[in-house]
Amino acid sequence: MPEPILADPAALRRTPLDAWHRAQGARMVPFAGYAMPVQYAPPPALAARCRGGVLAEHLHCRTRAALFDVSHMGQAWLTGPGAAAALERLVPGDIAGLPPGHQRYTLLTNAAGGILDDLMVANTGEGRLFIVVNASRKDADFAHIAAALPPGVRLEPLADRALLALQGPEAAAVLRRLCAPAAALPFLGVAALPVAGTDCLISRSGYTGEDGFELSVPAAGAEALAEALLAEPEVAPAGLGARDSLRLEAGLCLYGSDIDTETTPVEGGLAWTIGKRRRQDWGFPGAAIIRAQIESGPARRRVGLRPEGRAPVRAGAPILDVDGVAxxxxxxxxxxxxLNAPIAMGYVQRACAGPAIRLALHLRGAAVPAVVVRLPFVPHRYVA
Amino acid sequence: MPATPTPEIRYSRDHEWVRLDGDIATVGITDHAQTALGDLVFVELPAIDRTLEAGEACAVVESVKAASDVFAPLAGKVVETNQAVVDEPAVVNADAEGEGWLFRLELDDPAAVDALMDATGYAAFLEEEGA
Incomplete structure (x- = not known):
């Protein structure tokens, strides 16, 4: 597969925390055109807290608090009268009904009902929306959104901001010390607040299934913020490796793997993101196809799978029924x-999508028995 | 730091090591390989008595994120496998070139081991690979 952006390591973009990662012993890898930390081999003082590596970083996030750099993701302001209505023409989420100080997960859909990207949209008040999109999709998303805006509504990509995620059961205790009002935010609450002397836009959200926060910060303040968070005894850095295993345990989709233009929100189990009011106006791309799938059921559904044994089954593996039919x-x-066991998500024909249905996964010439399970694999522990 | 390699240990370009004892070769992945792979969570070894060609994919080592094939560095028949690494893959991370051995081969041609790199050659090879 040609990946021209990744061919030359020097051509990789760097986040504002690039030097900081290297100081923490990060192993940097190309991801979506950026040099990103996949895991850390921390210096001795920090290794006593978390020895580093995907397993330890993952478990640190589940038990204490992990700090992720997700500055590669796309951040933008959408401003001007009618910004919410303009965005609603591109997404099935209820954006106009999003109260100030709140954030919502939604999808950019295309005319075929496929998913162009998944994104977070926050109403920061005074008619301003703050959006966060996937790194791999940000150029396409921003062009797509900008092209659909009426006069007076403006999309302003924020290339000069970092995004840090502090995730885990002790994340709130950490942030309470540094910025008490942030720790009082409800789930998916958003507020502009100073942390470690820098103005941040903080949301109580994340991609791990744990309680936690995402902090958008001007690039110039990113390192001071990361240092302030890491100075707290609960916190250890975690890389993209742990981020992926955490999100899969939480049953959350990775764009480009679990959802893409070939999957619809209904097939992907994301019909819950379609606002009640939006199910009356059906005024978003692909609405007719999506509505028909809601009413008569999709041909296939995204499911959780627990393979027997210990062998991980990776993306691309065929799923078979008990008779060996794909x-x-x-x-x-x-x-x-x-869970100390393999887990997987995939799409199966609707008849096979029910919990406890027994299937098999094709692995190195053998059929590994697997059972369909409800998602998430590990219960979410968001703040009430 | 990896232990000082003993003179008779040899290395393949696929990052396996071989230690020869008579016509029996003990095979594992190198310390460099385990570092590159990260925490191992699953190891699958070849069946006893399986006959392997040199370069044949015969075992799998997996981290949380990725699976990697292990190739037979030399031709031979599998005579023993290390159940300890199947039960506890982290043993490979802890001691890849010792307790973390994977399997033993009865070699078709013990002299073929001379075609593999010695420790100095492997170190140079890693440098060349940009490791």
Whole structure:
């Protein structure tokens, strides 16, 4: 597969925390055109807290608090009268009904009902929306959104901001010390607040299934913020490796793997993101196809899978029924550090999508028995 | 730091090591390989008595994120496998070139081991690979 952006390591973009990662012993890898930390081998003082590596970083996030750099993601302001209505023409989420100080997960859909990207949209008040999109999709997303805006509504990509995620059961205790009002935010609450002397836009959200926060910060303040967070005894850095295993345990989709233009929100189990009011106006791209799938059921559904034994079954593995007939494909699969067992997600024909249905996964010429399970694999522990 | 390599240990370009004792070769992945792979969570070894060609994919080592094939560095028949690494893959991370051995081969041609790199050659090879 040609990946011209990645061919030359010098051509990789760097986040504002690039030097900081290297100081923490990060192993940097190319991801979506950026040099990103996949895991850390921390210096001795920090290794006593978390020895580093995907397993330890993952478990640190489940038990204490992990700090992720997700500055590669796209951040933008959408401003001007009618910004919410303009965005609603591109997404099935209820954006106009999003109260100030709140954030919502939604999807950019295309005319075929496929998913162009998944994104977070926050109403920061005074008619301003703050959006966060996937790194791999940000150029396409921003062009797509900008092209659909009426006069007076403006999309302003924020290339000069970093995004840090502090995730884990002790994340709130950490942030309470540094910025008490942030720790009082409800789930998916958003507020502009200073942390460690820098103005941040903080949301109580994340991609791990744990309680936690995402902090958008001007690039110039990113390192001071990371240092302030890491100075707290609960916190250890975690890389993209742990981020992926955490999100899969939480049953969350990775764009490009579990959802893409070939999957619809209904097939992907994301019909819950379609606002009640939006199910009356049906005024978003692909609405007719999506509505028909809601009413008569999709041909296939995203499901959780627990393979027997210990062998991880990876993306791309065919899913078979008990008679050996192909019924779907694995889209994400790895070894779950929390469950100490392999887990996977994939799409299967609707008849096979019910909990406890027994299937098999094709692995190195053998059929590994697997059972369909409800998602998430590890219960979410968001703040009430 | 890896232990000082003993003179008879040899290395393949696929990052396996071989230690010869008579016509029996003990095979594992190198310390460099385990570092590159990260925490191992699953190891699958070849069946006893399986006959392997040199370069044949015969075992799998997996981290949380990725699976990697292990190739037979030399031709031979599998005579023993290390159940300890199947039960506890982290043993490979802890001691890749010792307790973390994977399998033993009865070699078709023990002299073929001379075609593999010695420790100095492997160190140079890693440098060349940009490791």
């Amino acid at each position: 019924v779907g494909t694995v889209t994400s699969g790895l070894f779950s550090p929390s």
